[in-house]
Amino acid sequence: xxxxxxxxxxxxxxxAAADLSITQQxxxxxxxxxxxxxxxxxxxxxxxxxxxxxxxxxxxxxxxxLLRVAERAVASVRAGHRPLRVDVIASRGAASGxxxxxxxxxxxxxxxxxxxFDIETAVAAIRSxxxxxxxxxxxxxxxxxxxxxxxVRAIDEPLQLLTGPAHALAGARSVTLAQxxxxxxxxxxxxxxxxxxxxxDDLVAEFGLTIEATGPNFGxxxxxxxxxxxxxxxxxxxxxxxxxxxxxxxxRRIPVTDPTPVYPHSLLWRxxxxxxALATLHAHLAATAAGHDDAGTWVPHWVGPR
Amino acid sequence: xxxxxxxxxxxxxxxAAADLSITQQxxxxxxxxxxxxxxxxxxxxxxxxxxxxxxxxxxxxxxxxLLRVAERAVASVRAGHRPLRVDVIASRGAASGxxxxxxxxxxxxxxxxxxxFDIETAVAAIRSxxxxxxxxxxxxxxxxxxxxxxxVRAIDEPLQLLTGPAHALAGARSVTLAQxxxxxxxxxxxxxxxxxxxxxDDLVAEFGLTIEATGPNFGxxxxxxxxxxxxxxxxxxxxxxxxxxxxxxxxRRIPVTDPTPVYPHSLLWRxxxxxxALATLHAHLAATAAGHDDAGTWVPHWVGPR
DNA sequence: GCTAGCCCACAACGTTCGGTTGTGGCTTGC
DNA sequence: GCAAGCCACAACCGAACGTTGTGGGCTAGC
Numbered sequence: 001x002x003x004x005x006x007x008x009x010x011x012x013x014x015x016a017a018a019d020l021s022i023t024q025q026x027x028x029x030x031x032x033x034x035x036x037x038x039x040x041x042x043x044x045x046x047x048x049x050x051x052x053x054x055x056x057x058x059x060x061x062x063x064x065x066l067l068r069v070a071e072r073a074v075a076s077v078r079a080g081h082r083p084l085r086v087d088v089i090a091s092r093g094a095a096s097g098x099x100x101x102x103x104x105x106x107x108x109x110x111x112x113x114x115x116x117f118d119i120e121t122a123v124a125a126i127r128s129x130x131x132x133x134x135x136x137x138x139x140x141x142x143x144x145x146x147x148x149x150x151x152v153r154a155i156d157e158p159l160q161l162l163t164g165p166a167h168a169l170a171g172a173r174s175v176t177l178a179q180x181x182x183x184x185x186x187x188x189x190x191x192x193x194x195x196x197x198x199x200x201d202d203l204v205a206e207f208g209l210t211i212e213a214t215g216p217n218f219g220x221x222x223x224x225x226x227x228x229x230x231x232x233x234x235x236x237x238x239x240x241x242x243x244x245x246x247x248x249x250x251x252r253r254i255p256v257t258d259p260t261p262v263y264p265h266s267l268l269w270r271x272x273x274x275x276x277a278l279a280t281l282h283a284h285l286a287a288t289a290a291g292h293d294d295a296g297t298w299v300p301h302w303v304g305p306r
Numbered sequence: 307x308x309x310x311x312x313x314x315x316x317x318x319x320x321x322a323a324a325d326l327s328i329t330q331q332x333x334x335x336x337x338x339x340x341x342x343x344x345x346x347x348x349x350x351x352x353x354x355x356x357x358x359x360x361x362x363x364x365x366x367x368x369x370x371x372l373l374r375v376a377e378r379a380v381a382s383v384r385a386g387h388r389p390l391r392v393d394v395i396a397s398r399g400a401a402s403g404x405x406x407x408x409x410x411x412x413x414x415x416x417x418x419x420x421x422x423f424d425i426e427t428a429v430a431a432i433r434s435x436x437x438x439x440x441x442x443x444x445x446x447x448x449x450x451x452x453x454x455x456x457x458v459r460a461i462d463e464p465l466q467l468l469t470g471p472a473h474a475l476a477g478a479r480s481v482t483l484a485q486x487x488x489x490x491x492x493x494x495x496x497x498x499x500x501x502x503x504x505x506x507d508d509l510v511a512e513f514g515l516t517i518e519a520t521g522p523n524f525g526x527x528x529x530x531x532x533x534x535x536x537x538x539x540x541x542x543x544x545x546x547x548x549x550x551x552x553x554x555x556x557x558r559r560i561p562v563t564d565p566t567p568v569y570p571h572s573l574l575w576r577x578x579x580x581x582x583a584l585a586t587l588h589a590h591l592a593a594t595a596a597g598h599d600d601a602g603t604w605v606p607h608w609v610g611p612r
Numbered sequence: 613g614c615t616a617g618c619c620c621a622c623a624a625c626g627t628t629c630g631g632t633t634g635t636g637g638c639t640t641g642c
Numbered sequence: 643g644c645a646a647g648c649c650a651c652a653a654c655c656g657a658a659c660g661t662t663g664t665g666g667g668c669t670a671g672c
Binding site: 001038039040042054055057058059061062063065066069070072073074076077079082083085112114115116125130131 | 307344345346348360361363364365367368369371372375376378379380382383385388389391418420421422431436437
């Protein structure tokens with residue numbers, strides 16, 4: 001591909017060969033192989049060089065794009081000045097939406113979003129420099145953050161109840177936490193020992209809920225399918241979580257009140273991380289932070305004040 | 307790259323090898339080479355398979371994107387169902403802007419824009435099926451379109467005068483064609499025999515202008531640079547042409563009146579071209595066509611009625 | 613109209629790359 | 643403790659891809 005682009009720019013194979021530090025014959029061969037693979041002629045050979053055919057013209061921007069993408073791919077793992085690497089707890093949740101907004105506001109900042117197991121892994125990765133920041137609920141009690149890690153409350157995501165159409169609460173405009181006692185709430189995939197498990201443990205303990213984490217986690221598609229079809233099951237879902245709605249299903253999102261359980265995403269980063277985009281991310285957070293009203297909401301006691 | 311993506315999805319090299327119909331050892335080798343080239347570890351090898359490292363997680367979406375781009379590149383020259391291929395006369399002119407609008411309105415339609423020499427080439431390419439449509443001024447007198455080619459007036463692009471700040475007309479809010487007689491208008495790159503040359507020939511003959519096509523065409527950057535710095539030179543430029551403004555220059559776009567010369571872009575296509583997106587393009591043209599007012603405008607006599 | 617210059621394609625050849633088979637080490641689970 | 647599963651290393655072999663050498667075809671200039 002690179003040979004094709006260089007040859008197209010040069011207008012002749014000879015110059016392209018010089019640019020690539022190979023022989024003209026090698027360029028000729030590479031182009032011939034590419035043409036054979038594609039099944040079309042890309043250049044018309046003349047005595048003065050090689051001009052693009054119409055197919056070649058159509059192909060050229062795609063080839064350039066491929067080189068750009070390849071370069072970005074390499075840059076994403078380059079030591080030193082690589083894209084800002086941020087860990088988010090759920091790929092479709094509020095933190096992920098915030099990063100989308102950040103990307104829209106600063107499209108020039110290269111960004112990679114990864115998705116680590118839990119806050120322990122995230123903190124280790126932040127300390128090692130493998131990632132630059134993380135959106136997480138801060139560590140559970142007895143596990144304070146190391147001194148070189150800073151954190152700030154970033155987004156609070158209210159939880160909603162997600163039910164199928166036949167669920168007893170399907171018609172409710174909102175439900176209280178007290179009303180949920182006795183109903184089965186199914187959240188497969190919760191792994192004990194993680195900070196998100198600790199969040200739901202506290203929620204269960206404080207309001208007497210029944211959360212079942214049993215069964216293997218087959219992904220959100222399977223979860224939604226099951227919830228939609230099972231009248232006795234409901235699940236919790238972040239209000240800002242973008243669902244991929246299963247086709248043909250009728251799912252209900254019901255706000256939870258008195259209080260509203262809120263999942264607290266803090267931004268974590270290492271104090272001496274020199275990545276320039278980190279400051280931009282902080283500025284973006286400050287700029288987009290809505291006025292917070294903690295009245296009527298619940299977070300675990302181990303989450304620090306704002 | 308494909309091996310990396312397949313292995314990441316499979317979670318182990320063995321299964322990836324089966325998917326790719328190669329041996330596990332080959333997968334191991336390919337990944338090892340990729341890791342060596344990138345200088346980072348992409349997988350952590352365990353007894354149960356291979357899990358992505360953080361670098362691998364960051365790299366994965368880029369790798370997927372690369373495969374997508376590669377597939378689109380191949381599709382762009384695939385015989386049969388390839389993207390709609392449209393020829394536009396200037397890469398930044400009105401027709402090009404229209405295609406951008408079409409792409410925004412129908413992002414699902416794959417599109418390739420090419421850029422042929424003149425209408426003769428374009429008609430030949432349309433007849434051969436190499437391209438699907440072309441935005442062109444219809445053929446000059448004595449050169450009717452072949453019977454299998456249809457055309458419809460699509461966009462009229464008014465010409466404006468482009469001058470530097472020191473030009474005699476730089477301060478004018480508008481100029482008439484009669485006022486331009488005696489001024490030097492420089493349009494390098496006009497090639498005799500093309501339909502666009504015929505347009506300017508007629509314009510010169512009818513209004514007694516002085517258009518100089520001398521000198522090699524070093525591209526629009528050089529043209530703008532020269533016009534900006536030379537008080538005695540001006541040039542014509544389509545009103546809807548998106549310029550890449552040279553840094554530090556002060557260029558003026560001055561409307562031309564009495565009459566306003568208008569470059570007529572017709573859409574040309576082959577009657578029996580079966581490409582489904584062609585109908586969508588027609589519909590888009592009809593939907594976006596503004597009400598036309600031909601009063602006070604000029605086009606060559608050989609351009610048919612609307 | 614011939615020739616010199618330029619550019620690309622074809623052929624022959626050697627190295628390198630990338631696949632295979634064979635094997636061993638490590639972890640996990642019964 | 644052993645069997646099963648998975649990955650890495652080594653040896654080997656063929657294909658791929660580079661090189662050098664050469665020829666054909668178009669163009670420009672005398």
